[in-house]
Amino acid sequence: MRLNSSFYKRDVLFVAPDLMGKTLVRKTNDELLFYTIYEVEAYGGVEDEASHARFGKTSRNSIMFAQGGMVYVYLIYGMYWMLNIVTGAEGHPQAVLIRGVKGLDGPGKVTKALGIDKSFYGEDLANSKRIWVENQETKPEIIQKPRHGIEYAGEPWKSMPWRYITVPPFQSF
DNA sequence: AGCAAGATCGGT
């Protein structure tokens, strides 16, 4: 079942861990792709020196100020599209970066495999016909670590444990 | 108007 708007309108620190193990669905012209969300990072509002929202509202991040459930896509290093999900209430910029899904380790690989580009900017996950997230009963075990690639943010932001990673299933024999 | 740096990735 597709997650609705109220799921995303909560604070990013609740939404980010809750997205783990959920199914990211991408519908193209001729196929339906399902990916289990495996690793994400939470980015906060203007106070978070690692967040794009730290500059206030700009042309790039304006969708972060909308209500939760919108897609925030941007280009990094001139090459890779980053897929983010806006969370929280309108006027409270927050977003979750989708860093990895099962079988695709890395945010740039995720967007490449799913064919995500700038045209998805502002897409509403609660209503979109080409991308959404579906609920799953089982919740994976999660560990938290500092976010990746944000040394510039300084303390305490670069140390906040806002990267959520699914613990791989224990291999027994 | 110009510039430094970036929520990355793949190859040395």
Place this chain on the structure above:
DNA sequence: CCGATCTTGCTG
């Protein structure tokens, strides 16, 4: 560790 590649937001 380094280069690719180009948008962004800041500075002047």
